[in-house]
Amino acid sequence: MERIPILRMGQFLLVTIQVDMHDRLALTLQEDLTSRITEHGSRGVLIDISSLEIVDSFIGRMLANIASIARVLDADTVVVGMQPAVAITLVELGLSLPGVRTALNVEKGVALLNAAVASSGAMLEVDDADGED
Amino acid sequence: MLTARTERIAVRGPHDIVNVRQVVRGWCLAVGMGLVDLTKMVTAASEIARNTLEYGGGGALTIEELRDGVRQGVRLIFEDQGPGIPDIDRAMTDGYTSGTGMGLGLGGTKRLVDQFDIASTPGQGTRVAITKWKAR
Amino acid sequence: MPATPSRRLPRVLDERFDEILAAWTKEQTNGAKPGTASEGDIRARCSELLSAMRKALASSGADDVQGPAWAPVRDVLQRVSFIRAQQGFTPSETATFVLSLKRPLFEALRASAGNDAEALATDVWGATEVLDRLALFTAEVYMKTREELIARQSQDMLELSTPVVKLWEGVLALPMIGTLDSSRTQVVMESLLQRIVETGADVAILDITGVPTVDTLTAQHLIKTVTAARLMGAECIISGIRPQIAQTIVHLGVDLGDIVTKATLADAFKLALSRTGTTLVRSRNGANPTGSLTTTPR
Structure with a gap:
C-alpha cells in the first residue's frame, strides 16, 4: 500500500509531503504518525508541506487532527513551508488552522520544537542525565 | 460569452478528486491564470468534487474555457444524481456540516471564485457551477 | 499636362528645403508650450522629418504612407508623439506638429507654381492628403502611448502604495x-x-x-x-x-x-x-x- 514516509530525527518526526494526496493517503498518514509518536516517544512532529500546491479543507482538517492527537500524546506539531498562494486560499476558505504551529522552513521548525521541548522538559533532562542512552 | 472548448471527467471515487485537481490546474494554466487565482480555483474544485462524491454519491465534472471579449476564464460544472440539498441557504453558511461532520459549508468555496451558482432538487440531484476569470 | 503632385511635391521639397524648414520651425517655436523643447530641438526634429519625407516621396510617392518607404517618417513621428504624450501635450497639440507644416509647404508650392492655378490646386490637394494621413498616424501613436502610460501607472500605483x-x-x-x-x-x-x-x-x-x-x-x-x-x-x-x-x-x-x-x-x-x-x-x-x-x- 502507498504510504508517505516518516523520518525520525532524534526526538522528532519529520514528514515531507511531496505528492498530491488523495484522501485515503491522508488518513493513513494520520494513523501512521500516531503510532510512530507512541512507538518512539517523540516530542515533536514536523510536517513539511512546501511541495503542496493546494491544501483543501480535507487536508487542512487532517493537519489540525494530527496536531490535536500529537498534543494528547505530549508532542508538538509544526507545519512548515506553506506556500503564499496556499496560505491566502486557506484564509479565504475560512480555515486558519488554530492550534497548529507554523514555521517558514524545516530549520526554523526544528528551532521552534527545540525551544518548546526545552521550556517544558528542562527539569526532566537533569533527572535523566545519567539514566538511559 | 463564448465557450472555447470543453471536457468532461468522472467524479466516482477518491482518486478522481486528485484527478480533478490536476486537470483543472492544467485548464487554469492554459488561460494564463496567476498562481493565487489558480490555487483558489483548484482548491474550490477539490471542495466541490468532494461534496459531489460524499453527498451526491458521485457524478461528473464539465470543464469549459470561457471567452468574453478580451476576458478569459474557466467554468466548472459539477453534477450529481444524489439526494439533493434540502436547504441551500443553510448549506451556504460558514460552519455548516452535514451528517459525516465533513464539509466546511459552501460559503468558503464561494469566496474563492468569481461566480457561484447552485441548483438542487431533493431526490434528483445537485448542480454546482463555479467560474473564475483571469485577472487582467 | 501639369506634373502630378507626387512628382512635383518632392521637387519643391528638394529645391526649397531650407526655406520650408525655416518657416516651419518658426511656426513651431511660436506655438510651442513653454519649457518643453528648445528651439534647437524643434529645428532638429523638423529637419529630421522633412529629410525623411523628401526621401520617402522621391522613392515611392505619396500614396502609400503605411508602406516600407515611409518607415523612417513614421519612426520620427512615433518618437515625437511618444515624447509629447509623456510630456502631457493634448492630442491636438501633438497633431499640430505635422499640420503646422501645411502653411510653409503650401507657400512653397505656390511660389513654384507661378501662374498655373490648376497645378497649384492639384499640388495643394496632394500635399494635404499626405499631411492629413501623417497627422492621423501621429494621433494614433499618441493615444496608444497614453493608454500604455495609464496602464503602467495604475500598476505602479498599486505596487508603490504597498512597499514591504x-x-x-x-x-x-x-x-x-x-x-x-x-x-x-x-x-x-x-x-x-x-x-x-x-x-x-x-x-x-x-x-x-x-x-x-x-x-x-x-x-x-x-x-x-x-x-x-x-x-x-x-x-x-x-x-x-x-x-x-x-x-x-x-x-x-x-x-x-x-x-x-x-x-x-x-x-x-x-x-x-x-x-x-x-x-x-x-x-x-x-x-x-x-x-x-x-x-x-x-
Whole structure:
C-alpha cells in the first residue's frame, strides 16, 4: 500500500509531503504518525508541506487532527513551508488552522520544537542525565 | 460569452478528486491564470468534487474555457444524481456540516471564485457551477 | 499636362528645403508650450522629418504612407508623439506638429507654381492628403502611448502604495497608506507573503498610521493578512493605531483575536527585535546617544 514516509530525527518526526494526496493517503498518514509518536516517544512532529500546491479543507482538517492527537500524546506539531498562494486560499476558505504551529522552513521548525521541548522538559533532562542512552 | 472548448471527467471515487485537481490546474494554466487565482480555483474544485462524491454519491465534472471579449476564464460544472440539498441557504453558511461532520459549508468555496451558482432538487440531484476569470 | 503632385511635391521639397524648414520651425517655436523643447530641438526634429519625407516621396510617392518607404517618417513621428504624450501635450497639440507644416509647404508650392492655378490646386490637394494621413498616424501613436502610460501607472500605483521594507534581519514592515479595500488587500497580502519567503522574516509589522478609517471590512482584511502570514510561520504586529481608530474598533465590536497591537511603529519594532532575539542597549557613553544593538543567540 502507498504510504508517505516518516523520518525520525532524534526526538522528532519529520514528514515531507511531496505528492498530491488523495484522501485515503491522508488518513493513513494520520494513523501512521500516531503510532510512530507512541512507538518512539517523540516530542515533536514536523510536517513539511512546501511541495503542496493546494491544501483543501480535507487536508487542512487532517493537519489540525494530527496536531490535536500529537498534543494528547505530549508532542508538538509544526507545519512548515506553506506556500503564499496556499496560505491566502486557506484564509479565504475560512480555515486558519488554530492550534497548529507554523514555521517558514524545516530549520526554523526544528528551532521552534527545540525551544518548546526545552521550556517544558528542562527539569526532566537533569533527572535523566545519567539514566538511559 | 463564448465557450472555447470543453471536457468532461468522472467524479466516482477518491482518486478522481486528485484527478480533478490536476486537470483543472492544467485548464487554469492554459488561460494564463496567476498562481493565487489558480490555487483558489483548484482548491474550490477539490471542495466541490468532494461534496459531489460524499453527498451526491458521485457524478461528473464539465470543464469549459470561457471567452468574453478580451476576458478569459474557466467554468466548472459539477453534477450529481444524489439526494439533493434540502436547504441551500443553510448549506451556504460558514460552519455548516452535514451528517459525516465533513464539509466546511459552501460559503468558503464561494469566496474563492468569481461566480457561484447552485441548483438542487431533493431526490434528483445537485448542480454546482463555479467560474473564475483571469485577472487582467 | 501639369506634373502630378507626387512628382512635383518632392521637387519643391528638394529645391526649397531650407526655406520650408525655416518657416516651419518658426511656426513651431511660436506655438510651442513653454519649457518643453528648445528651439534647437524643434529645428532638429523638423529637419529630421522633412529629410525623411523628401526621401520617402522621391522613392515611392505619396500614396502609400503605411508602406516600407515611409518607415523612417513614421519612426520620427512615433518618437515625437511618444515624447509629447509623456510630456502631457493634448492630442491636438501633438497633431499640430505635422499640420503646422501645411502653411510653409503650401507657400512653397505656390511660389513654384507661378501662374498655373490648376497645378497649384492639384499640388495643394496632394500635399494635404499626405499631411492629413501623417497627422492621423501621429494621433494614433499618441493615444496608444497614453493608454500604455495609464496602464503602467495604475500598476505602479498599486505596487508603490504597498512597499514591504526590511527593517532588520528577520523583521519586515509594511507601511500602509490610504484605504484598504479588497483588491488592495489582495496585493498587500501577496507582496507581504512573497517577501516573507524571500527574506525568511519571522516578524512583520503592519503599520496603519496612514489608513484614514478602519471599518469592519478593513479590520477583516487586516485579520486575513495576519492569519495568512501566521500560516506561513511569520508573526504580525499591527502598529499605528490612532485613538479614534481604537475607539471605532471597540465600538464596532471587531475582535482582533490574539493579534498583537502597538500604538507606534517604534514600539512594534522594539517588540519585533526582542522576538527575533535582538536586544536594544543604550550606550553608557553619553557622547554616543544613538545606542547599539546586540544580537543574542536564541
